[in-house]
Amino acid sequence: MKPVQFLIEWFKHFAYESQRLFIFSGRMVASLYGRPFYVSETFEQMYLIGVGSLFLVVLTGISAGQGMALQFSNELADFGSKNYLGRIMAIAIIRELGPVLTGVMVAARVASGITAEIGSMKSSKQLDAMVAFGIDPIKKLAAPRLIALIVMVPVLTIVCDVIAIVGGWMIAIFISHITSLTYWTAVIDRLNFGNLFIGIAKPFVFAFVIGFISCYKGFTAEGGTKGVGRATTESVVIASITILIANFIVTKVVYSFLRGYF
Amino acid sequence: MIEFRNVSFSYGDKPVLENLSFRIPTGEARVIMGQSGSGKSTILRLILGLAKPDEGDILIEDTNICGVRPRVLREIRKRIGMVFQDGALFDSMTVGENIGYYLLEHSKMRFDEIGEKVREMLGFVGLSEDIIDKLPDELSGGMQRRVAIGRALLSTDPKIMLYDEPTTGLDPSMASNILSLINRLTEFKKVTSIIVTHQIADAFEISKKFIVIDSGKSIFDGDITQLRQADDSRIVEFLKPFRDSIANVQKNEFI
Ligand SMILES: Nc1ncnc2c1ncn2[C@@H]1O[C@H](COP(=O)(O)OP(=O)(O)O)[C@@H](O)[C@H]1O
Ligand SMILES: [Mg+2]
Numbered sequence: 001m002k003p004v005q006f007l008i009e010w011f012k013h014f015a016y017e018s019q020r021l022f023i024f025s026g027r028m029v030a031s032l033y034g035r036p037f038y039v040s041e042t043f044e045q046m047y048l049i050g051v052g053s054l055f056l057v058v059l060t061g062i063s064a065g066q067g068m069a070l071q072f073s074n075e076l077a078d079f080g081s082k083n084y085l086g087r088i089m090a091i092a093i094i095r096e097l098g099p100v101l102t103g104v105m106v107a108a109r110v111a112s113g114i115t116a117e118i119g120s121m122k123s124s125k126q127l128d129a130m131v132a133f134g135i136d137p138i139k140k141l142a143a144p145r146l147i148a149l150i151v152m153v154p155v156l157t158i159v160c161d162v163i164a165i166v167g168g169w170m171i172a173i174f175i176s177h178i179t180s181l182t183y184w185t186a187v188i189d190r191l192n193f194g195n196l197f198i199g200i201a202k203p204f205v206f207a208f209v210i211g212f213i214s215c216y217k218g219f220t221a222e223g224g225t226k227g228v229g230r231a232t233t234e235s236v237v238i239a240s241i242t243i244l245i246a247n248f249i250v251t252k253v254v255y256s257f258l259r260g261y262f
Numbered sequence: 263m264i265e266f267r268n269v270s271f272s273y274g275d276k277p278v279l280e281n282l283s284f285r286i287p288t289g290e291a292r293v294i295m296g297q298s299g300s301g302k303s304t305i306l307r308l309i310l311g312l313a314k315p316d317e318g319d320i321l322i323e324d325t326n327i328c329g330v331r332p333r334v335l336r337e338i339r340k341r342i343g344m345v346f347q348d349g350a351l352f353d354s355m356t357v358g359e360n361i362g363y364y365l366l367e368h369s370k371m372r373f374d375e376i377g378e379k380v381r382e383m384l385g386f387v388g389l390s391e392d393i394i395d396k397l398p399d400e401l402s403g404g405m406q407r408r409v410a411i412g413r414a415l416l417s418t419d420p421k422i423m424l425y426d427e428p429t430t431g432l433d434p435s436m437a438s439n440i441l442s443l444i445n446r447l448t449e450f451k452k453v454t455s456i457i458v459t460h461q462i463a464d465a466f467e468i469s470k471k472f473i474v475i476d477s478g479k480s481i482f483d484g485d486i487t488q489l490r491q492a493d494d495s496r497i498v499e500f501l502k503p504f505r506d507s508i509a510n511v512q513k514n515e516f517i
Binding site for chain 2: 128
């Protein structure tokens with residue numbers, strides 16, 4: 001009986017937390033409307049998130065792109081279809097790897113930071129102090145971070161895509177001996193509306209996932225320093241898993257609506 | 263005026279305050295005493311509207327703050343200055359930004375005008391202007407407490423001041439400095455004050471009237487003579503370690 005009970009308890013907890021997360025997310029979105037707008041906070045967060053994650057994203061992009069190109073060019077050579085390397089690279093990177101890798105990297109680096117910062121402000125009663133001074137902490141702290149993510153995650157994804165495809169090109173010309181023209185023609189062939197749309201829709205959705213979960217975890221952190229630490233870990237894990245699940249859902253939804261555009 | 267009428271409050275299913283009632287007339291100072299965990303900070307949170315009572319009413323001046331719109335609540339908060347337990351200073355902002363927080367957020371004052379006010383306030387709470395660009399972490403506990411008091415005062419000239427354990431963790435001379443600052447404020451600005459503490463010696467320096475809380479219930483509400491005569495076993499127990507200081511206060515009053 002024990003495992004069943006455990007499962008039921010877990011499910012109850014999951015349902016309760018999901019509901020609270022949902023309500024909190026609604027409040028976050030509502031806080032985007034109406035005065036005051038914390039413009040300088042928003043730009044500061046854009047800088048922190050964008051520039052701060054750039055190195056990580058570039059590194060991820062280049063190693064993913066080169067690794068993939070290396071593996072695929074060997075395999076394609078067996079079939080005498082090395083010329084298709086660019087197509088495979090474009091599709092795999094733009095549709096899947098670029099968004100997911102960037103999303104998970106930003107979740108690891110930024111979600112933890114957001115949760116830790118807001119959580120420790122909560123535990124030292126700084127959030128209460130804000131409210132006492134007539135400031136809405138969701139508007140002041142959560143909204144600028146959400147906007148910064150919505151802008152920066154797509155930008156970082158594009159950077160990751162470009163770097164990865166360029167990394168593949170380096171492998172193509174130096175190791176697989178495919179001409180630049182062949183590679184880039186194949187890449188450009190796959191830059192159709194459907195692929196570009198899905199490649200931008202995903203990071204947009206991931207930005208909301210990261211923003212909602214990291215802020216929610218920060219605002220609900222409880223139990224002092226230890227509690228903030230736990231919330232931070234959970235924030236990264238939950239955001240990463242949710243990104244993977246959202247990735248699947250977005251793919252499915254976009255395919256069913258934009259079938260003719262690929 | 264601050265009045266609690268039969269207020270009950272619980273965190274989840276853990277009762278914190280039970281049927282609590284008291285009244286503090288405008289311009290008076292009241293010390294709330296009680297052991298750690300007895301619900302003192304919760305009382306202040308309720309006054310600020312950071313939490314809502316499960317039952318009962320809380321009146322501030324003539325407004326019942328239970329069930330008012332958020333906008334009204336914000337207006338009421340503007341008249342309350344709160345010194346949080348351990349200060350709750352914004353640790354990513356400088357001392358100057360902390361003290362000027364309210365004005366920076368809500369006023370259209372120019373930056374240098376706010377700077378001027380902040381310097382004035384630093385002087386008022388007995389701090390040097392040199393620390394204006396330091397971070398709270400670089401200050402001693404006593405200095406942080408002063409900054410917190412300054413930040414609360416520079417809001418909108420509060421009519422009510424709430425102090426949550428303003429002297430806890432400070433050395434005795436620093437503590438008595440803070441206490442005299444609080445006294446100066448209460449007399450000079452005619453504010454209604456609540457000072458929460460679990461240090462009885464401090465309590466006597468600030469006010470002649472006390473409320474003692476035990477497990478969320480008010481077990482005493484009166485002045486020092488009544489406190490000395492109280493025969494409730496919980497009060498006797500609570501006062502035991504402080505016999506000497508009570509006796510001292512009594513002596514001083516006869517002289
Ligand atoms: N956020 C919270 N969640 C659950 N319980 C809390 C919370 N804050 C305080 N409590 C509990 O409420 C009781 C009263 O707390 P508090 O008002 O802070 O006491 P005091 O200030 O007198 O030390 C304590 O037992 C404390 O454990
Ligand atoms: Mg307390």
